[in-house]
Amino acid sequence: LPNYWRYAIKPSTEHSDIVYKKQVHDYRDIWTARVYNNYRWSRILLNQLVLVHMAKLGSFLSQDETEQNNHLRVVSEMATDLCTSVSAQFFCYNAQRAIRRRVPGMSGCFLLLFPLAVAGSGMGVPEELHNWVIKLLDFIGRKMGVSQALSMIDRTKKHREMWMKLGHVEPDSFWMQAV
Numbered sequence: 001l002p003n004y005w006r007y008a009i010k011p012s013t014e015h016s017d018i019v020y021k022k023q024v025h026d027y028r029d030i031w032t033a034r035v036y037n038n039y040r041w042s043r044i045l046l047n048q049l050v051l052v053h054m055a056k057l058g059s060f061l062s063q064d065e066t067e068q069n070n071h072l073r074v075v076s077e078m079a080t081d082l083c084t085s086v087s088a089q090f091f092c093y094n095a096q097r098a099i100r101r102r103v104p105g106m107s108g109c110f111l112l113l114f115p116l117a118v119a120g121s122g123m124g125v126p127e128e129l130h131n132w133v134i135k136l137l138d139f140i141g142r143k144m145g146v147s148q149a150l151s152m153i154d155r156t157k158k159h160r161e162m163w164m165k166l167g168h169v170e171p172d173s174f175w176m177q178a179v
Helices: 032-055 062-087 095-101 107-120 128-143 146-167 172-179
Strands: 010-011 022-027
Touching: 010 062, 022 032, 022 062, 022 128, 032 062, 062 107, 062 128, 107 128
Parallel strands: none
Antiparallel strands: 010 022
């Protein structure tokens, strides 16, 4: 990608519910951040799909465990990056920042719901990340009045529980529940 697509990871100066692990991504503009997050949630889903199919096919290669760990690492990294980037797109909590950037206050909130649910329910993501996503969805739902965020909490928790119980999931049951 060209240099203007690069972003920086910086320590956060704000103490806010929308900042993950006291770090933020600094993007050139909101659209670059959104493209990156679309890339991230799609990589999470793709790697999970590979893991589900690897489990369904059984073990054929001696490298299966290494490959499986690589896919789990990618899921975790993408989920972490996605959560770290939330504050760059979520402007409702800081009205002055929204005005400076000429972005409507609620603009970042709605487009983040699905990516947050994907990250929070990702196979192998840390419990801390999952809990942060649930807390943020609750914040969006209760403090901002976005009922869709509240409805996503239960589904995110159920997907997380499914990965934890089974270690893997049968493809048919996963996709039927996701629809």
